Amino acid sequence: MPVQLEESIVAGKGDTGLKGNLSLTHITDLLQFLSSSSKSGMIQLVRHPDGTEGKIFFVAGELVSADSGKKSGLEGLADLLAWDQGTFHFIPGVASEKSTIGLSVQHAIMEAVVLLDRQAKEKSVNPLREVEERSLQMQQEGRSSAEVLNDLLEISGIDAVVVIGRDGFVIESAGSSARVNIDELGASLAHAINGIEEMGAELNVNMFQDMFVEYGRAVILCKPVGDAVAAVVTPDASKLGIIRHKTKKLFEELSHSF
Numbered sequence: 001m002p003v004q005l006e007e008s009i010v011a012g013k014g015d016t017g018l019k020g021n022l023s024l025t026h027i028t029d030l031l032q033f034l035s036s037s038s039k040s041g042m043i044q045l046v047r048h049p050d051g052t053e054g055k056i057f058f059v060a061g062e063l064v065s066a067d068s069g070k071k072s073g074l075e076g077l078a079d080l081l082a083w084d085q086g087t088f089h090f091i092p093g094v095a096s097e098k099s100t101i102g103l104s105v106q107h108a109i110m111e112a113v114v115l116l117d118r119q120a121k122e123k124s125v126n127p128l129r130e131v132e133e134r135s136l137q138m139q140q141e142g143r144s145s146a147e148v149l150n151d152l153l154e155i156s157g158i159d160a161v162v163v164i165g166r167d168g169f170v171i172e173s174a175g176s177s178a179r180v181n182i183d184e185l186g187a188s189l190a191h192a193i194n195g196i197e198e199m200g201a202e203l204n205v206n207m208f209q210d211m212f213v214e215y216g217r218a219v220i221l222c223k224p225v226g227d228a229v230a231a232v233v234t235p236d237a238s239k240l241g242i243i244r245h246k247t248k249k250l251f252e253e254l255s256h257s258f
Helices: 003-008 027-036 073-081 103-122 127-138 145-153 183-202 237-257
Strands: 009-011 018-021 042-047 053-060 063-066 086-092 158-164 170-175 211-214 219-225 226-234
Touching: 003 237, 018 027, 027 042, 027 053, 027 063, 027 073, 027 086, 027 103, 027 237, 063 073, 063 103, 073 103, 073 226, 103 237, 145 158, 145 170, 145 237, 158 183, 170 183, 183 219, 183 226, 211 237
Parallel strands: none
Antiparallel strands: 009 018, 018 086, 042 053, 042 086, 053 063, 158 170, 158 226, 211 219, 219 226
């Protein structure tokens, strides 16, 4: 169980469930913990400060259904993943009357993150939204690359971040990983990505967008940022979906520095 999860949940009084605060424990961490423990029951959530209620049901570690206010299924789960303030209470043995998802936790999280990305793109069509995002971008452009790298390190699951030039030299890095030598990572990634871009040109499938490679001891996710390439190192693929969602705008911001 992640340390953060251990510190932020307590046994509920009068029952064998778990209670906690969403500001300390992200919903994805809770879902993965309950799944790995093959739990059956219901997570009851209340968002602060508006009091919106949500529910997620498990059977033997599989995610059966999710509801957030009037939203249900993957749409409800996607909405719940965006909650960062509120409380949760896992009550074992409570069964759902319906099945609106029926996927493994990791698969459901990935699908919900894709849905969140699609919803974000749809919102950007709104002219007012475009003005707000442009204003935010102008503010963010004043930030240093070191500040953005530190923000990336704040994302749960990321051990290290590195920015490399196309020549393989490390331009900037933050964090550390006992699994990967950062200097060797720079040279290896540059070589691999140059080959991928050459293949893309031969196949006429446009520019390289992103890539993740899963090894036995680490997962590496990388994206082009300006004229360089940024990569994050995470121990495994369990949080890859939420990492891809949360790093997207930070990678875009980082591209202004390189």
